[in-house]
Amino acid sequence: MFMNRILLEGLIVMPTVAVMIKQVPDTNAKISVQGGRVDLSSVKMEMSPYDVFAVETALRHKEASGGSVTAITVGGAGAEKILKDAKAMGVDNIVRVWDDSWGELDSNGLQSVLKQAIEALGVDVVYCGKSAADTGAGSTGPGLAERLGWSNASNIIGAEFGDAVIVSMPVEAGVAKISVPLPAVISCDKGDVKPRKANVKGIMMAKKAQVELMTATAPSSTVAIANHSMPAAKPAGKTFEGGSSASQVVQLLRDEANVI
Numbered sequence: 264m265f266m267n268r269i270l271l272e273g274l275i276v277m278p279t280v281a282v283m284i285k286q287v288p289d290t291n292a293k294i295s296v297q298g299g300r301v302d303l304s305s306v307k308m309e310m311s312p313y314d315v316f317a318v319e320t321a322l323r324h325k326e327a328s329g330g331s332v333t334a335i336t337v338g339g340a341g342a343e344k345i346l347k348d349a350k351a352m353g354v355d356n357i358v359r360v361w362d363d364s365w366g367e368l369d370s371n372g373l374q375s376v377l378k379q380a381i382e383a384l385g386v387d388v389v390y391c392g393k394s395a396a397d398t399g400a401g402s403t404g405p406g407l408a409e410r411l412g413w414s415n416a417s418n419i420i421g422a423e424f425g426d427a428v429i430v431s432m433p434v435e436a437g438v439a440k441i442s443v444p445l446p447a448v449i450s451c452d453k454g455d456v457k458p459r460k461a462n463v464k465g466i467m468m469a470k471k472a473q474v475e476l477m478t479a480t481a482p483s484s485t486v487a488i489a490n491h492s493m494p495a496a497k498p499a500g501k502t503f504e505g506g507s508s509a510s511q512v513v514q515l516l517r518d519e520a521n522v523i
Contacts, residue, residue: 277330278445281381282321283391283403284314284334284349286342290396299490310345313392317451319458320422321390322353327424330387331355335380337373339363343474351461351469358384362478369486374406379479381411388428389448393418404450414447420454 288294289307296302310318321332333356334349336342346357360380368376381389394401401417408415420438421431427442428449443449461469503512516523 278324278328278387279330279385280321280324280332281384281386281389282314282317282332282334282349282354283377283389283407284318284336284345285311285392285395285397286336286338286345287311287395287397294493296491296493299492301491308341308344310348311392311396313394313396313451313453315392315458316453316456317390317392318349318352318354319456320419320449320451322459323422323456324388324390324424324428325355333358333384333386335360335377335384337361337368337376346474347469347472348461350472351465352459353461353465356475357472358475358477360477360479362481365481367484367488368481369484370400370402370406372481372484374403374410376479376481377403377407378410380477381407383477387446389413391448391450393450393452401450404448408448411446411448414443414445415449416441416443416447417450418452419449420452421456422449 286308287310288303289309290312292306294301294303294306318334324330325332332354334346334354335358336346337360339361340359342361343357343359346359350357358380360376365372389404389407391404391407393404395403404417405415416428416430416432419430419432423429427444428447429440429442430449431438431440431454433439433452501515513523
């Protein structure tokens, strides 16, 4: 059984915490499609916003229980920027998992290579964002937990740390506190967690930090993207003036907008 402090022949064993992060296009960027594919050549890339909350939660776990935090991303050399961003926030180690022969990984391949990396690193608990800003799938955390055979909690908005992690999760009646036994994969929502800002010392240390490169065996992709296209343009809005238009507005809200 995992414990965050285990006394073994006079030695104290601390937890190994990992946080999974992903590089995505800036959520404020203007996206265009060229030749049936999204053109990201001039788009700024950043850490997926929910992953920032996962990094903060992982660091708080370390501060409460000791141990170390390793940030992990899957991607080419360009993804090292977000690892340096995580290092500037305070993680101890940064790891990039990749092989140039992989091409584009589907969710099955992504979860498979992450499982191999987590097992190789001897991790006790994994944090991640509830979903990535580019896909919004929200499948990586639960899928990884299933592959590892670990406990899982999703969309948490707060956490307390001990031999288990006590997470706060939104439920229909409000917020529930649930004890999640370790090892576990836990995905993070915004909640009441305020991510720390990197200071000058952290930024300078991150610039010099070495990224560990790991590889794994990726299964063949089962998904092929035919093409990308922009969503259809929204129709022009309608303007109404005066009380005499009230009945028409109500009819449109009912028949076209389906809101009443």
